[in-house]
Amino acid sequence: xxxxxxxxxxxxxxxxxxxxxxxxxxxxxxxxxxxxxxxxxxxxxxxxxxxxxxxxxxxxxxxxxxxxxxxxxxxxxxxxxxxxxxxxxxxxxxxxxxxxxxxxxxxxxxxxxxxxxxxxxxxxxxxxxxxxxxxxxxxxxxxxxxxxxxxxxxxxxxxxxxxxxxxxxxxxxxxxxxxxxxxxxxxxxxxxxxxxxxxxxxxxxxxxxxxxxxxxxxxxxxxxxxxxxxxxxxxxxxxxxxxxxxxxxxxxxxxxxxxxxxxxxxxxxxxxxxxxxx
Amino acid sequence: xxxxxxxxxxxxxxxxxxxxxxxxxxxxxxxxxxxxxxxxxxxxxxxxxxxxxxxxxxxxxxxxxxxxxxxxxxxxxxxxxxxxxxxxxxxxxxxxxxxxxxxxxxxxxxxxxxxxxxxxxxxxxxxxxxxxxxxxxxxxxxxxxxxxxxxxxxxxxxxxxxxxxxxxxxxxxxxxxxxxxxxxxxxxxxxxxxxxxxxxxxxxxxxxxxxxxxxxxxxxxxxxxxxxxxxxxxxxxxxxxxxxxx
Numbered sequence: 001x002x003x004x005x006x007x008x009x010x011x012x013x014x015x016x017x018x019x020x021x022x023x024x025x026x027x028x029x030x031x032x033x034x035x036x037x038x039x040x041x042x043x044x045x046x047x048x049x050x051x052x053x054x055x056x057x058x059x060x061x062x063x064x065x066x067x068x069x070x071x072x073x074x075x076x077x078x079x080x081x082x083x084x085x086x087x088x089x090x091x092x093x094x095x096x097x098x099x100x101x102x103x104x105x106x107x108x109x110x111x112x113x114x115x116x117x118x119x120x121x122x123x124x125x126x127x128x129x130x131x132x133x134x135x136x137x138x139x140x141x142x143x144x145x146x147x148x149x150x151x152x153x154x155x156x157x158x159x160x161x162x163x164x165x166x167x168x169x170x171x172x173x174x175x176x177x178x179x180x181x182x183x184x185x186x187x188x189x190x191x192x193x194x195x196x197x198x199x200x201x202x203x204x205x206x207x208x209x210x211x212x213x214x215x216x217x218x219x220x221x222x223x224x225x226x227x228x229x230x231x232x233x234x235x236x237x238x239x240x241x242x243x244x245x246x247x248x249x250x251x252x253x254x255x256x257x258x259x260x261x262x263x264x265x266x267x268x269x270x271x272x273x274x275x276x277x278x
Numbered sequence: 279x280x281x282x283x284x285x286x287x288x289x290x291x292x293x294x295x296x297x298x299x300x301x302x303x304x305x306x307x308x309x310x311x312x313x314x315x316x317x318x319x320x321x322x323x324x325x326x327x328x329x330x331x332x333x334x335x336x337x338x339x340x341x342x343x344x345x346x347x348x349x350x351x352x353x354x355x356x357x358x359x360x361x362x363x364x365x366x367x368x369x370x371x372x373x374x375x376x377x378x379x380x381x382x383x384x385x386x387x388x389x390x391x392x393x394x395x396x397x398x399x400x401x402x403x404x405x406x407x408x409x410x411x412x413x414x415x416x417x418x419x420x421x422x423x424x425x426x427x428x429x430x431x432x433x434x435x436x437x438x439x440x441x442x443x444x445x446x447x448x449x450x451x452x453x454x455x456x457x458x459x460x461x462x463x464x465x466x467x468x469x470x471x472x473x474x475x476x477x478x479x480x481x482x483x484x485x486x487x488x489x490x491x492x493x494x495x496x497x498x499x500x501x502x503x504x505x506x507x508x509x510x511x512x513x514x515x516x517x518x519x520x521x522x523x524x
Contacts, residue, residue, distance in 0.1 A: 012287040022344030133431040136482035145436040147476035156510040214503035224407035
C-alpha cells in the first residue's frame, strides 16, 4: 500500500498534533483521566515518601502493608508502622540515609508495578500523558512510535506484577482481619469497614486482571476437554464478569486506597475520632 | 421536514475540499439517507459506497463528525445540532469523495494461514462444544467495515501498515488461535509477522466497532498474553513444554 496517499489533508484530514474533525468534547475524558491519575498517584507517592501517620491502632495503612522493616524514630516518623507488624524489625544500618524510612518502598512497590503495567492503566496513561493517541481519531503526538515492541516490552512483566499483587492481597486481607481486634478484643470500627471495602475493591480489580483471566482459563482452547478445563471455564467466566468492569474497579480501588490511607492518617493524627465498638 | 447542512469532502487522491450541501431531513433518517439526498438533489457525481443499509455489509463506513461510523446506522437525531461533517476514512487511500481503497485489508487476510483442523473423530466427525466456540463466535460477528482499522492510530497516524495487520486481523487471528480444532502454531507469527507488539491497547477499535466485539479485551490482549506465555514467561514456557503443549 502506498501509505503516503492516506495522509496530508486528503479526505479533509490534517496531520497536525491534536488535529481532528470530531465535534464532541473528546478532550474531557482525556483531561479527566490525566487529572485523576496525577492527583491519586501523586497523593499515594507523597504518602509513601512520608512513611508517617500510617498506624492508628488497629488500622494499618495499605500503603505500607506488609511492612518488611519499620522505624522507631517517633520524632521524624510519628505513628509509623508498629514494630509488631514489621517482618524483619527496624530498618537496617545499611538503609541509605537519603531514602525515607518508609516500608512503602518495599512490598507496596509491587502494587505500583501491577497498576503501571495493567492493560487498563496503560490505555489511560498512553492516552493521557503520551498522547498516543489522546483520543480516538484525534492526531497523536508527533513522536517516533514503537508501540510495545522496544522499551515498552517491559509491559510484558505484567504477569509477574500480578504474582506480586496476589501476594500483597493476602496480606491486605490479613490486615483487615487484624483490624477487627484491638488489644485482643473483637470489635468493629469505621476504619475496619473502610479497610474491608478497600480490600474488596482491590480484589475485584485483581481478579478481573487480563493476565489473571488468561492464566486461570483464557489460555485454553478447549473448555470441555476434561474436568479441570470445565472448572477453569467456570472461573474464567467469573473473571470475565470482573474483567468487563476492570476500568471501574481500577478507579474505585485507586480512589479508595487513597481514601483508606487518608482516613487512617486523620485518625492517627487525632484530627478525627474513629467510631467503633471498643 | 427541516433543513440541515452537510459538509462533505469532495475530491480524489490528488486533493479536494469540503463542500456544503443543505437538504431536507426528516424523522428516522440516517446519514446515508442524507448523502443519497445530496446525490439526488445537488451532486449526482458524489461517490459513496453502500449496499445493505442495515449495518451488516460494512460498506458505508465513513467519518461522521470526525468519528469512524457506519453511515447507514447513524441517525441524524443522534448527532448534535448544526452542520454534519462527512469524510472518507483516513487510513486508506481515497478513490473519490467518500470512497476509499480498502484492498490492503484483503491482502492482510490472504497472509493469514487458514484453519488447520485436528484429525476427525473415529466416526468421521469433528466435535466442538458450545462453550469452546463461544469466544470465536464473537469474533465471527465482524462485518469487515474496517472502522477499527481506520481508527487504529498505529495505521492511521503512524502508517505502520508493513508491521501491524490491524485490529480486524488480530481478531481474525484470535478466532483461529483460540479455535478448539485448530492445530497451527500461530504465536511466532502473531508476534513477528502480524505485529501484536505494535498495539498499545488504547481501545479505539473497540469503541468504534458497530458489532460491539470486544476487540481489545477478548481478542488482542489474550493474544498478547499467549505471546507472553511463549516469549516472556519462563514458568509458563516450561509448564507448556512439560505438558507437550504448543
